Amino acid sequence: SQKIEQNSEALNIQEGKTATLTCNYTNYSPAYLQWYRQDPGRGPVFLLLIRENEKEKRKERLKVTFDTTLKQSLFHITASQPADSATYLCALDRSSSNTGKLIFGQGTTLQVKP
Amino acid sequence: NAGVMQNPRHLVRRRGQEARLRCSPMKGHSHVYWYRQLPEEGLKFMVYLQKENIIDESGMPKERFSAEFPKEGPSILRIQQVVRGDSAAYFCASSPPGTGDIQYFGAGTRLSVL
8 A cells, every 4th residue: 555754753944944855655656746734733734736747846935846766755945934834744645546535644843943 | 715614623522422523615625535633643534525425435444433425514524432542633625526636624623532
């Protein structure tokens, strides 16, 4: 079955630096991969979706890459701010038929210090 | 356009009681997903429903758990005879007709079983 691995250790960086989070998956390559943000006591909020035929996707200070050979996605936040502190979840379709039912990684907590 | 609405936000039950969690999807969304998040764990898929149909319940425990999404009204996740291990945050997500690429999450219901 498909598994997702995210670094369970918290990532602490200084304000203004670039944060890079990693998502690795096993088994088949999904049609797309998504990144969500989750704040304490809240539900996940969608950030970016990248499809298997896309190498890179950008949205404002966010950038996602997708390497189907390495079975890895990297999530970058440039010019990080304390408000970026949250848990970031990687998600992909849980079945090879891409039916929209997601499996999530455990998430990586990012702490941006002023 | 209101987001996904879940209620109650917090629910306290004693062992053996029933818990009913409600989810109203975003307007125009016909797909509903339920996820469970245990402390220190990631989101786990439970069930995927469309109006009056259960599409995939492979993540649901075999006993005591059921879900429905009637023609009218919210989706309901029902847990009978709750046990302490059911204590968790339960999230509902919805997506528009189609493959459900992007899921929009509610704020969750936090169930505490005493």
